[in-house]
Amino acid sequence: xxxxxxxxxxxxxxxxxxxxxxxxxxxxxxxxxxxxxxxxxxxxxxxxxxxxxxxxxxxxxxxxxxxxxxxxxxxxxxxxxxxxxxxxxxxxxxxxxxxxxxxxxxxxxxxxxxxxxxxxxxxxxxxxxxxxxxxxxxxxxxxxxxxxxxxxxxxxxxxxxxxxxxxxxxxxxxxxxxxxxxxxxxxxxxxxxxxxxxxxxxxxxxxxxxxxxxxxxxxxxxxxxxxxxxxxxxxxxxxxxxxxxxxxxxxxxxxxxxxxxxxxxxxxxxxxxxxxxxxxxxxxxxxxxxxxxxxxxxxxxxxxxxxxxxxxxxxxxxxxxxxxxxxxxxxxxxxxxxxxxxxxxxxxxxxxxxxxxxxxxxx
Ligand code: KG4
Ligand code: ZN
Numbered sequence: 001x002x003x004x005x006x007x008x009x010x011x012x013x014x015x016x017x018x019x020x021x022x023x024x025x026x027x028x029x030x031x032x033x034x035x036x037x038x039x040x041x042x043x044x045x046x047x048x049x050x051x052x053x054x055x056x057x058x059x060x061x062x063x064x065x066x067x068x069x070x071x072x073x074x075x076x077x078x079x080x081x082x083x084x085x086x087x088x089x090x091x092x093x094x095x096x097x098x099x100x101x102x103x104x105x106x107x108x109x110x111x112x113x114x115x116x117x118x119x120x121x122x123x124x125x126x127x128x129x130x131x132x133x134x135x136x137x138x139x140x141x142x143x144x145x146x147x148x149x150x151x152x153x154x155x156x157x158x159x160x161x162x163x164x165x166x167x168x169x170x171x172x173x174x175x176x177x178x179x180x181x182x183x184x185x186x187x188x189x190x191x192x193x194x195x196x197x198x199x200x201x202x203x204x205x206x207x208x209x210x211x212x213x214x215x216x217x218x219x220x221x222x223x224x225x226x227x228x229x230x231x232x233x234x235x236x237x238x239x240x241x242x243x244x245x246x247x248x249x250x251x252x253x254x255x256x257x258x259x260x261x262x263x264x265x266x267x268x269x270x271x272x273x274x275x276x277x278x279x280x281x282x283x284x285x286x287x288x289x290x291x292x293x294x295x296x297x298x299x300x301x302x303x304x305x306x307x308x309x310x311x312x313x314x315x316x317x318x319x320x321x322x323x324x325x326x327x328x329x330x331x332x333x334x335x336x337x338x339x340x341x342x343x344x345x346x347x348x349x350x351x352x353x354x355x356x357x358x359x360x361x362x363x
Contacts, residue, residue, distance in 0.1 A: 014036060014037060014040040014042065015034045015035055015036060015037065015040070015042065015044075016034070016035070016036075016037045016096035016097075016342075017032055017033070017034050017047065017088070017090050017094055017095055017096060018032070018033055018035070018095060018096055018097040018098065018099055018129075018335075018338065018339070018342070019031070019032055019033075019081065019084065019085070019095050019097075019098045019099070019120065020032075020033055020098075020099040020100070020332040020333065020334070020335025020336070020338060021077070021081070021098070021099070021100040021101070021113045021116060021117050021332055021335070022051075022100075022101050022113065022133070022136075022330055022331060022332040022334060022335065023073045023077065023101070023105075023109050023110060023112050023113030024101050024103075024104070024105030024106070024109060024110055024113075024133045024330065025064060025069065025105055025106055025109060025160065025161065025330060026053070026054040026055070026057075026058060026064045026069045026072075026109070026330075027051050027052070027053055027054065027329070027330040027331065028051070028052040028054070028072070028073050028076040028077055028080050028113075029049070029050065029051045029052075029080065029330065029331045029332035029333075030050050030077075030080045030081045030083070030084035030085075030332050031046060031047075031048060031049040031050070031084055031331065031332035031333045031335060032046075032047040032048045032084050032085060032087070032088035032090050032095075033045070033046055033047065033099075033333065033335060033336050033338075033339070034046075034047055035336065035339035035342070035343075036339055036342070036343045037096065037342065037343070038342055038343055038344075038345045039343060039345070040343055041343065043142055043143065043146035043336075044143065044336040044339045045143075045146070046143070046333045046336070047087070047088035047089075047090065048083075048084045048085075048086075048087035048088035049084070049326070049331055049332060049333045050080050050083045050084045050087065050332070051080075051329075051330070051331045051332070052076045052080050054068070054069060054072045054076075055200060055201055057069075057072055058200060059199065059200040061200075062190070062191075062194040062200055063190060063191075063194075063200070064106070064160070066106045066107075066108055066109070067108065069106055069108065069109045070106070070108030070109050070111070070112060073109050073112035073113065074112055077112055077113065077116050078116070081116065081120075084332070092120070092124060093124070095120075095124060095126055096126060096127075096342075097121075097126050097127045097128075097129050097338070097342055097347070098117045098120045098121050098124075098126060098127075098128055098129070099117070099128075099129040099130075099131055099335040099338030100113050100114050100116075100117035100128070100129075100130060100131070100335070101113065101130075101131055101132070101133040101136060101334065101335065102114055102130040102131070102132075102348075102352060102353075102354050102355060103132055103133065103354060103355035103356070103357070103358075104132075104133060104134070104161070104162075104355060104356060104357055104358045105133060105161070105354070105356065106356070107354055107356045110354035110355075110356070111354055114130075114352070114353075114354050118350055121350065122350060127342070127347035127348075128347060128348045128349075128350060128352070129338040129341050129342060129346070129347055129348060130348040130352050131334075131335060131337050131338045131341070132174075132337075133330075133334065134157045134162060134164065134166075134174065134296070134358070135171060135172060135174055135337050136296075136334030136335060136336070136337045137157045137159070137296030137297050137334055138153075138155040138157060138166070138168055138171075138174065138294050138296045139171050139334065139336055139337035139340070140296055140323040140327040140328070140333070140334055140336075141153075141294040141295070141296065141321035141322070141323055142171065142336075143323070143327060143333060143336045144321070144323040144324055144327055145321055148319075148321070149292075150292060150294055150321055151168055151169070151170050151171060151292075152167070152168060152169050152170065152290060152292070153168050153290055153292035153293060153294045153321070154166070154167065154168070154177070154281065154284045154285050154288060154290050154292070154293050154294070155167075155168040155174060155293075155294045155295075155296065156277070156280075156281055156284075156293070156294070156295050156296070156297075157296045157297045158184070158185050158186065158277060158295065158296075158297040158298075158299040158300060158305075159184060159185075159186045159296075159297030159298045159299060159330075160184060160186035160187055160190060160201075160298060161184050161186070161187070162179070162180075162184050162297060162358070163179055163180040163184045163185045163186075163232045163234075163277075163299075164176065164178070164179035164180070164358070165177040165178050165179065165230050165280060165281070165284045167284075167288050167290070168294065170340075171337055171340040172337070172340050172341070176358075177230045177284055177287075177288070178229065178230030178231050178232075178280075178284075179231070179232065179358075180231070180232040180233065180234065181231055181232070181233050182233050182234060182235040183233075183234040183235050183238065184234070185232070185234060185273050185277060185299050186202075186203055186297070186298050186299045187234070188234035188235075188237060188238050188269075188273060189201075189202045189203040189206050189270075189273070189299065190202035190203070191238050192206060192238060192241050192266070192269050193205045193206050195238075195241060195242055195245055196209065196241075196245070196257075196262050196265065196266060198262075198266070201298075203298060203299060203301065203302060204301070206266045206269065206270055207270065207302055207303060207304070209262060209263050209266040209267075210263065210266040210267040210269075210270040210271075210304070211267075212259075212260075212263040212267075213260070213262075213263030213264040213265070213266055213267030213268070214263075214264045214267055214268070215267040215268055215270065215271035215304075216268070216271070217264035217265070217267065217268050218240075218244060218264065218265060218268035218269075219268075220237055220240045220241065220268050220269055220271075220272040221236045221237055221240055221272065222237075222272050222275050222276050222279075223236055223237070223276065224276070224280075225275065225276055225279050228283060228287070230280055230283060230284055230287070232276060232277075232280065234273070237269065237272055237273070241265060241269055244265060245257055245265070270302070270304055271304070273299075273305075274302070274304050274305045274308045275308075277299075277305060278305070278308045278309055278312050281293055281295075281309070281312070282312055282316060285316065285318055290318075291317075291318050291319060292318065292319045292320075292321070293309070293313065293318055293319070293320045293321065294320075294321045295309065295320070295321065295322045295323075295328075296323065296328065297328060297329075298328055298329040298330070299328075300322055300323065300328040301325045301328045301329060306322055309322065
């Protein structure tokens with residue numbers, strides 16, 4: 001562990017700049033964030049936030065290819081860090097810590113970000129602060145609404161890799177309430193987009209197509225919707241879309257879908273996902289007795305989901321926090337959660353490793 005005293009920086013007020021790095025999946029991100037030094041309080045803000053998306057590299061495969069993702073992070077990480085520093089007008093020597101997402105994610109991708117962060121921490125003799133990507137997604141709500149009280153809350157992370165509900169007692173105290181037993185919601189969007197030949201990433205493409213369709217045209221399944229269990233399943237829904245398009249095995253193939261039918265399928269699929277997500281959030285709020293709901297992850301960029309959440313929140317008299325689009329998808333500003341560690345004087349050893357899997361309770 002490093003003993004660099006970040007409570008006594010020369011020339012800074014109660015806030016200090018840190019560099020945050022994000023390479024959990026297929027976005028290479030670096031951000032310079034300004035926030036409370038050790039012992040101080042306050043919500044950080046973003047000086048710069050640079051994201052290099054790899055979607056063009058993965059689009060012809062219809063999903064993220066881990067080996068390609070790791071190699072792309074390697075070529076992009078240093079220019080992205082340079083760009084984030086230049087945009088912020090901050091030099092390497094001014095940084096007071098380097099934060100990096102170390103879990104969950106693709107191992108090869110995580111390792112690139114962590115190695116860069118370790119090298120900088122060692123060379124600059126500043127603390128390394130490892131953070132949890134999912135805690136970062138939920139903290140984006142606090143970043144987006146600095147003047148509001150966000151915690152304690154129910155947190156839903158809904159992305160390409162996750163559909164998980166948490167009881168967030170604080171920014172670093174997320175207790176797992178339940179999650180998907182098969183696909184993540186974003187993954188279902190991506191797979192259905194591929195079935196409908198809409199391209200990758202699927203979420204925005206399905207949303208655009210759905211805007212032209214009838215969400216009631218097909219009665220797709222909504223798993224566990226009538227159960228109290230806080231669990232999700234999207235594989236049956238995906239299969240239902242496939243059977244609608246291709247016919248059930250052993251039966252005649254469905255008639256080739258025209259543009260209106262494609263739009264109706266997209267709209268009905270999206271509605272089924274939205275209904276389940278909103279219903280489970282509502283149940284989690286009821287079961288925990290909490291009155292605040294925070295949403296994070298790429299699927300939170302979906303307009304139909306956002307408006308259904310706002311309607312539920314108004315009816316149920318709860319507060320809902322949804323970050324602006326650019327904080328929903330993967331980006332390094334999620335590393336703002338690292339200030340919660342910095343201000344408590346918590347840093348990470350230089351031999352820390354990445355973790356592919358999900359933690360179900362606070363570290
Ligand atoms: O959080 P994120 O950027 O990366 C992961 O951690 O997975 O989320 C990416 C996921 C993808 O599956 C993408 O299709 C989905 O979020 N997504 C959307 C929308 N925008 C992105 N899903 C539905 N509607 C959208 N507008
Ligand atoms: Zn994510």
